[in-house]
Structure formats: C-alpha cells, structure tokens
C-alpha cells in the first residue's frame with residue numbers, strides 16, 4: 001500500500017483549501033450578480049395624482065414621459081416618447097375638431113402629437129400618419145389607488161389606445 005508523506009498530504013490539503021475557497025468565492029459573486037442591490041430604472045408603475053388635478057386634454061408629465069389625458073371623467077395615458085428615436089413629442093391642440101379614419105375607425109380629433117426631431121406626426125390616439133415613426137405611441141393602463149384614490153399609471157401594461165378609465 002502506498003503511503004502519503006506528511007509533507008505531500010499538507011500540500012494537497014492546502015491546494016484543495018485554496019482552490020475550494022476561490023471556487024466558492026467565484027460562485028458566490030456569480031449568484032450575487034443576479035440580485036443587484038441598485039435598480040437603474042425608475043419604477044414603471046407610479047401614482048400621478050388625483051383626478052381633479054388634471055385639466056381636460058393631454059397633461060404632459062415630463063418626469064414619467066407620458067401624457068395623462070383627461071376627457072371629462074375618463075382618463076387614459078399615452079407615452080410621450082417618439083417611436084422613431086425617442087424624442088419627446090408635444091401635443092398640438094387643433095383650432096377645430098376634425099374627423100379622421102384610424103385603422104378603419106372614424107375618430108373625432110381635438111389634438112395631435114408632433115415630434116420636432118424628424119417630423120413625425122401622430123393622431124390623437126397615438127397612431128403615426130407621417131414621418132419616420134414606425135409604430136404608435138403606446139397607451140398604458142390607468143387605475144386608481146384604493147388607499148388614497150390617486151391615479152396610477154402602469155407602463156408595464158400596454159393597452160388598446162381606445163381603452164379609458166372612468167373615475
């Protein structure tokens with residue numbers, strides 16, 4: 001039977017200890033990297049205020065890059081981020097309402113959205129009709145907090161642009 005000398009045994013034991021520790025630390029760092037302590041994105045679901053604080057029509061909230069649109073007691077939220085290259089669009093109140101056909105449906109428009117960067121224009125429901133913007137401005141779910149009755153916009157949930165939340 002082959003015997004391991006004391007010196008060799010200690011070398012093997014030390015090597016296992018060093019490599020075991022390194023492997024353990026690497027595994028720990030890898031697992032920890034899946035759970036970062038810092039979030040670099042702002043929350044996508046947030047309160048925007050009480051219904052009475054909004055004026056009729058689009059209300060631009062620069063911090064969240066959305067329009068909260070009030071029509072009487074109905075609300076919806078539309079992204080202000082142009083779907084071309086991400087500039088903020090501005091809303092343009094029309095001097096008089098006009099009827100347009102959007103995706104086979106006739107809608108009465110009181111405002112439109114324009115992007116100053118490369119000239120995209122969007123109907124009032126967010127559908128682009130001229131310029132390079134490839135897709136509509138997304139509409140987000142609006143709800144109300146059961147705690148303080150403030151409106152909540154959830155940018156994680158894209159809804160049909162015709163959906164309205166009634167307060």
Ligand code: FES
Nearest residue numbers: 082084085115118
């Ligand atoms: S970023 Fe709006 S048209 Fe280019």
